[in-house]
Amino acid sequence: MSDTPDSAVRTYTEQHRAAFLDDLAEWLRIPSVSAQPEHDGDVRRSAGWLSAKLAETGFPVTEIWETPGAPAVFAEWPSEDPGAPVVLVYGHHDVQPAAREDGWSTDPFEPVIRDGRMYGRGAADDKGQVFFHTLGVRAHLAATGRTTPAVHLKLLIEGEEESGSPHFRALAEERAARLAADVVIVSDTGMWDENTPTVCTGMRGLAECEIELNGPDQDIHSGSFGGAVPNPATVLARLVAALHDPEGRVAVPGFYDGVTELTEAERALFAELPFDEDTWLRTAGSYATAGEAGYSTLERVWARPTAEVNGIGGGYQGAGSKTVIPSSALVKLSFRLVAGQDPERIQEAVRSWAEARIPAGIRHRITFSPATRPCLTPLDHPALQAVARAMGRAFGTKILFTREGGSGPAADLQDVLGAPVLFLGISVPSDGWHGPDEKVELGLLLKGVETTAHLWGELADALR
Amino acid sequence: MSDTPDSAVRTYTEQHRAAFLDDLAEWLRIPSVSAQPEHDGDVRRSAGWLSAKLAETGFPVTEIWETPGAPAVFAEWPSEDPGAPVVLVYGHHDVQPAAREDGWSTDPFEPVIRDGRMYGRGAADDKGQVFFHTLGVRAHLAATGRTTPAVHLKLLIEGEEESGSPHFRALAEERAARLAADVVIVSDTGMWDENTPTVCTGMRGLAECEIELNGPDQDIHSGSFGGAVPNPATVLARLVAALHDPEGRVAVPGFYDGVTELTEAERALFAELPFDEDTWLRTAGSYATAGEAGYSTLERVWARPTAEVNGIGGGYQGAGSKTVIPSSALVKLSFRLVAGQDPERIQEAVRSWAEARIPAGIRHRITFSPATRPCLTPLDHPALQAVARAMGRAFGTKILFTREGGSGPAADLQDVLGAPVLFLGISVPSDGWHGPDEKVELGLLLKGVETTAHLWGELADALR
Numbered sequence: 001m002s003d004t005p006d007s008a009v010r011t012y013t014e015q016h017r018a019a020f021l022d023d024l025a026e027w028l029r030i031p032s033v034s035a036q037p038e039h040d041g042d043v044r045r046s047a048g049w050l051s052a053k054l055a056e057t058g059f060p061v062t063e064i065w066e067t068p069g070a071p072a073v074f075a076e077w078p079s080e081d082p083g084a085p086v087v088l089v090y091g092h093h094d095v096q097p098a099a100r101e102d103g104w105s106t107d108p109f110e111p112v113i114r115d116g117r118m119y120g121r122g123a124a125d126d127k128g129q130v131f132f133h134t135l136g137v138r139a140h141l142a143a144t145g146r147t148t149p150a151v152h153l154k155l156l157i158e159g160e161e162e163s164g165s166p167h168f169r170a171l172a173e174e175r176a177a178r179l180a181a182d183v184v185i186v187s188d189t190g191m192w193d194e195n196t197p198t199v200c201t202g203m204r205g206l207a208e209c210e211i212e213l214n215g216p217d218q219d220i221h222s223g224s225f226g227g228a229v230p231n232p233a234t235v236l237a238r239l240v241a242a243l244h245d246p247e248g249r250v251a252v253p254g255f256y257d258g259v260t261e262l263t264e265a266e267r268a269l270f271a272e273l274p275f276d277e278d279t280w281l282r283t284a285g286s287y288a289t290a291g292e293a294g295y296s297t298l299e300r301v302w303a304r305p306t307a308e309v310n311g312i313g314g315g316y317q318g319a320g321s322k323t324v325i326p327s328s329a330l331v332k333l334s335f336r337l338v339a340g341q342d343p344e345r346i347q348e349a350v351r352s353w354a355e356a357r358i359p360a361g362i363r364h365r366i367t368f369s370p371a372t373r374p375c376l377t378p379l380d381h382p383a384l385q386a387v388a389r390a391m392g393r394a395f396g397t398k399i400l401f402t403r404e405g406g407s408g409p410a411a412d413l414q415d416v417l418g419a420p421v422l423f424l425g426i427s428v429p430s431d432g433w434h435g436p437d438e439k440v441e442l443g444l445l446l447k448g449v450e451t452t453a454h455l456w457g458e459l460a461d462a463l464r
Numbered sequence: 465m466s467d468t469p470d471s472a473v474r475t476y477t478e479q480h481r482a483a484f485l486d487d488l489a490e491w492l493r494i495p496s497v498s499a500q501p502e503h504d505g506d507v508r509r510s511a512g513w514l515s516a517k518l519a520e521t522g523f524p525v526t527e528i529w530e531t532p533g534a535p536a537v538f539a540e541w542p543s544e545d546p547g548a549p550v551v552l553v554y555g556h557h558d559v560q561p562a563a564r565e566d567g568w569s570t571d572p573f574e575p576v577i578r579d580g581r582m583y584g585r586g587a588a589d590d591k592g593q594v595f596f597h598t599l600g601v602r603a604h605l606a607a608t609g610r611t612t613p614a615v616h617l618k619l620l621i622e623g624e625e626e627s628g629s630p631h632f633r634a635l636a637e638e639r640a641a642r643l644a645a646d647v648v649i650v651s652d653t654g655m656w657d658e659n660t661p662t663v664c665t666g667m668r669g670l671a672e673c674e675i676e677l678n679g680p681d682q683d684i685h686s687g688s689f690g691g692a693v694p695n696p697a698t699v700l701a702r703l704v705a706a707l708h709d710p711e712g713r714v715a716v717p718g719f720y721d722g723v724t725e726l727t728e729a730e731r732a733l734f735a736e737l738p739f740d741e742d743t744w745l746r747t748a749g750s751y752a753t754a755g756e757a758g759y760s761t762l763e764r765v766w767a768r769p770t771a772e773v774n775g776i777g778g779g780y781q782g783a784g785s786k787t788v789i790p791s792s793a794l795v796k797l798s799f800r801l802v803a804g805q806d807p808e809r810i811q812e813a814v815r816s817w818a819e820a821r822i823p824a825g826i827r828h829r830i831t832f833s834p835a836t837r838p839c840l841t842p843l844d845h846p847a848l849q850a851v852a853r854a855m856g857r858a859f860g861t862k863i864l865f866t867r868e869g870g871s872g873p874a875a876d877l878q879d880v881l882g883a884p885v886l887f888l889g890i891s892v893p894s895d896g897w898h899g900p901d902e903k904v905e906l907g908l909l910l911k912g913v914e915t916t917a918h919l920w921g922e923l924a925d926a927l928r
Binding site for chain 1: 672776869
């Protein structure tokens with residue numbers, strides 16, 4: 001056990017709360033919108049502001065890391081303890097676009113506190129969740145009387161996450177030696193809800209595929225030729241229809257090879273979450289659930305691989321009708337992958353499966369985008385248990401576990417650094433990521449401070 | 465048998481050839497493009513020109529029939545013979561748009577004769593094929609010494625065919641009593657090729673259907689929700705894939721109910737046609753044939769009903785990728801129908817079939833456009849045999865039979881008038897309908913004159 005008294009952490013956090021929130025508000029005033037070129041200077045200013053703030057926090061090393069796009073911020077605070085584990089925290093300092101006319105109640109870049117919440121673009125995604133690490137490490141030192149953290153702490157806060165992290169993987173590879181860590185903590189996710197603190201244990205991977213089928217050289221008359229030539233739209237539909245078997249499983253041979261199955265323990269913990277299917281359906285805007293037989297909705301989106309059509313098109317799509325056999329048809333597929341699946345092998349399996357199903361007279365083009373690997377930390381991993389304990393001390397309640405159905409650049413860190421990735425976030429679904437009136441719950445933000453204040457000691461103990 | 469001596473017809477035709485071609489050229493100079501409002505006056509001028517020419521030909525009744533769009537021309541020449549059968553000839557006097565810069569070698573509305581062909585918009589489609597009836601009926605009278613035709617002859621030459629005949633059915637219904645006929649002769653098609661005179665015995669019908677499926681209220685994230693909600697694009701693909709069975713037959717229950725099967729005699733006659741599959745594929749621009757097992761390519765396009773996708777679309781179709789589950793997906797289907805199929809019953813069958821396959825959570829909208837009925841005259845019909853005999857006398861060779869895979873307003877005449885529809889055309893595939901350098905072969909045009917010169921006597925004998 002860490003020697004950090006929980007009450008000392010809480011007291012320190014309370015004492016510095018006002019200044020901490022003032023600082024966060026100052027940062028939120030910088031409109032670091034990476035997707036809008038007119039804000040390039042603001043993203044750069046945000047990096048400089050954060051770097052200076054981390055230096056002020058006590059990090060002996062703070063650096064701006066340039067990329068071909070927006071700069072990242074790197075900071076490092078070695079531990080005085082010999083053999084202390086190395087922890088890399090990941091987050092981002094850029095934000096989504098926002099304008100008052102999008103439906104904001106107040107200026108998105110002039111943060112305000114109302115009803116215990118701070119409203120402003122980036123309050124939750126991700127400046128607030130990066131920022132709790134600053135007060136957190138100071139609370140950790142203050143409560144333990146240490147002069148350096150119990151772990152060798154590194155922060156990498158990128159500036160292009162909201163633009164798809166186009167240079168992130170290259171940056172991680174180039175700086176792999178500086179980034180080397182025993183554990184990666186990603187603070188860019190959230191918890192189940194206000195009353196249910198949770199730790200996310202993994203994200204799905206992603207392999208995207210575009211299949212274009214070409215039939216006749218141009219659209220041809222469906223009267224003159226209909227019934228006697230292969231129709232690429234029909235062939236494409238048959239391909240898509242064959243993607244799943246009647247049980248809702250992906251029918252591409254080899255697709256499930258190596259899949260890490262859910263443990264009974266994890267299924268039991270998922271089942272403890274206060275999941276309400278009607279609420280979930282309303283959030284999705286969907287009118288029914290569907291999917292792989294034998295799995296719950298949460299299991300389907302978190303722990304099972306999928307094949308989905310993202311887009312399909314071919315022939316005449318305008319008003320009225322045009323009696324043609326289309327010259328071509330195209331489908332965009334995405335495969336969400338889980339631990340144990342290798343994106344490159346999945347791509348090859350999809351290619352072979354598709355090619356075997358394309359009849360004579362139909363030419364094809366199958367292309368894959370760069371894939372994102374899945375990441376998953378087993379429930380019994382000591383680092384994960386340490387995160388849960390730290391969070392439990394801050395929240396004073398049982399910590400449950402979730403996963404994330406989406407995919408993200410965090411997997412690149414797991415891949416490049418070979419370290420497990422843990423997700424520590426205090427955001428909640430109502431925070432309005434990417435929408436108007438984004439906010440962070442101040443109570444939860446301070447629980448984030450307390451969690452990280454406990455975390456470094458817990459991790460040092462767990463990984464010793 | 466008719467009492468028209470073949471040589472007398474040939475002589476009369478040769479004698480009047482020059483004036484006939486001059487007249488046709490004059491008509492072709494009127495740019496009666498029904499699809500372009502700036503040519504409304506020209507379409508009207510074309511109707512007036514034709515009406516006057518028919519009066520000059522000897523038709524005692526010529527009328528301009530107004531519609532909410534472009535006018536049609538009606539002409540009538542009763543027979544002196546009591547009980548003579550009534551024949552209605554259908555054609556159109558409007559033409560497709562044409563401009564020199566579309567690739568014409570000469571002005572499309574300044575006809576020229578080169579190498580035994582007359583080039584100009586409408587030369588084959590359809591002014592040339594309407595016009596051979598004028599000299600044809602005069603040759604019929606001259607060669608037989610009659611003062612009225614051997615049949616009660618009616619002509620209906622519409623002015624909106626190239627615009628989809630929007631008012632044709634209503635006109636036919638309104639004027640049904642005036643149009644009443646024992647046989648309809650449509651002169652708006654063609655023959656197999658220059659060396660293979662053929663008679664077309666039917667056209668396929670057409671039922672068009674649009675199916676829109678709606679899933680989530682908006683496009684949703686395929687990471688957060690993928691694998692757990694029904695994807696309307698996937699459901700749509702399954703529907704399309706289920707349209708056909710493995711034998712290439714349409715799998716909608718009841719689809720083949722009542723279908724008039726090809727007779728062995730007709731299959732044998734089709735097989736006599738000089739069909740070359742490689743040439744056909746080049747014309748189609750397709751790289752293979754496909755379709756219903758057990759039928760040849762010609763049988764598939766002429767005599768078998770089909771289901772084809774004309775267009776399909778849903779979700780993200782732009783460059784790159786967007787990992788969404790689409791909110792909706794849409795398919796446009798067309799069903800070509802053959803004799804014995806009822807479009808309304810087919811529509812109901814398609815609706816029931818589709819609705820039974822749409823799973824929970826997917827809302828749908830299924831709409832049908834007004835359908836076109838199929839038409840078919842059996843090979844042993846006396847009128848059809850009369851057409852073949854008349855053509856055989858003009859061409860001096862065996863007449864074979866074709867059908868037309870497309871669909872057209874002729875079926876409305878069959879439907880409204882309850883009369884069999886026969887297709888008498890002398891155009892050939894190289895005539896370039898709707899394209900640049902449209903032309904008519906003068907030799908074939910004059911064979912058209914001779915055919916109709918023989919036809920009225922043959923028909924009067926056959927239907928007596």
